[in-house]
Amino acid sequence: MTDRVLDTLERVGRAAIAGVAEVGFGAVLLVQSVVWTLLGSKRAQPVRLSMIFERCMEVGIAAIPIVTLMSITIGMMLAIQGIYTLATFGAEQQVTIGVGISVVREFGPLITGILIAGRTGSSLAARIGTMRINQEVDALEVMGVDPVRFLVTPALIAMLIMVPVLTFWADLVMLAGAGWYISVELGMSMGAYVDNLTEIIVVDDVLHGLGKSVLFGLLITLVGVINGALVEGGAEGVGRMTTRSVVLAISAIIVTDMIFAFITTR
């Protein structure tokens, strides 16, 4: 009995230490990325614009179709649910308030974050994990090319730029999707809908959402890279860590979202 308790305690302890170590590793990656960005040229290892651009295309531009499709759908879903709920009070016309505020403050950043965690976070983990197994990371190291500077920093910068951009796009598309449904269902003209939105949504709401999305971009990148770097044991290991990276990134996004909302609304 005591053995079992001790065993459990030991396992919990080990997991806790491993967790702290991972957070520490994430912090080191972040600091190193900042240092490479600022001082890379002086150390004869600049972070190349071409690589950042390449990552931006992959992270941002290539994600536009799926982000657009999901955003239209969710915008319409919000309008449907909003009208259905408000009909109880006969207040359907007020649906714009709920939709407008919730889209720019919550749904835009959250849905984009989750999509990018599934799309880019997983690909980062899988790419770095596979490179590690194939000794490509070792190859970079022995070539005198710092793997953090070459692999992580461009991805991080691209994410910090593209996740907010995609979020802003998702905001617009969601509002358009909701507006289209509302105009059909309630007979409200698009002009009146837009007028309504501009009255309700203030710049702070938009910045609140975009601020969160920057944090999400940071989290997704670090979680993806850490999990990729921890891959061991071949293809199975890559699969396991890729899954873990998506689950962890989405969890981190949702928890951060709640904390961010709590702090900024007080």
Add this chain to the structure above:
Amino acid sequence: MSEAASMDHPQDADDREVVIEVRDLVTHYGPREILHSISLEVYAGETLVIMGGSGSGKTTLLNTLLGLVRPTSGYVRLLGQDLNAIDGVERTRLRQKMGVAFQGGALFTSMNVLQNIMLPLREHTKLDDTTMQIMARLKMEVVNLSGFDDLMPAELSGGMIKRAAFARAIVMDPRVLFCDEPSAGLDPVVASAIDDLIIDLRDAMGMSIVVVTHELDSAFKIADRICVLDQGNILMAGTVEEVKASDNERIQNLLNRRTEEEILDPDEYLRRLTAAKD
């Protein structure tokens, strides 16, 4: 021990430049000690083959030489500098003087062959694209891979991957070239061609070459000296003839491809088999 001592004073080697100096190297993986106080030298222009069976510690030794694994004690000096004692620009400069051909090639799968070979030039020089392409293609000629610029690593055969890895390793004209199992997983004809390539690189470019392998034929063909590693110790180091003539039982086992199982007591073997049925 007298054989191991000959490592320190190989014949006619006293006046040659030492490019790699390893002293009292001890390496651990976690609590397990893998290398036990290893000392050896690699001289300019020679091919040293580090030979040993699986689990002998040869991969760990290579990784320590490359600076990928930190030794617990002792040091590795490459061209007079300890990789673990320097950092920043100095370390990057030293890295440029060494080339590595990894076992699986370690080509970047997102780049084609030419881009792979050009990568060190792109990262370490300010040459324009055309010059870099010419230099990369020159090395592709050297390794007999010309005309395959646009192929992706996934489209290459095993032998071609090794050749591309060699081309990338030598594109900066390094002083020292490391090769990890260059002929592993290749058919005999292709493996022999890779051996010839290693000999050519040494003769034509005057590189010092360190090869880690378990393939006896290949080792005997390319080596100037062989260093036999077993259970984290150097059993002996010497010329091909010296190694072949050694009366050390473990070396002879390795040379005659006798496995540990054959040396085992038959009764013990039988016991193990029957116990496994429970």
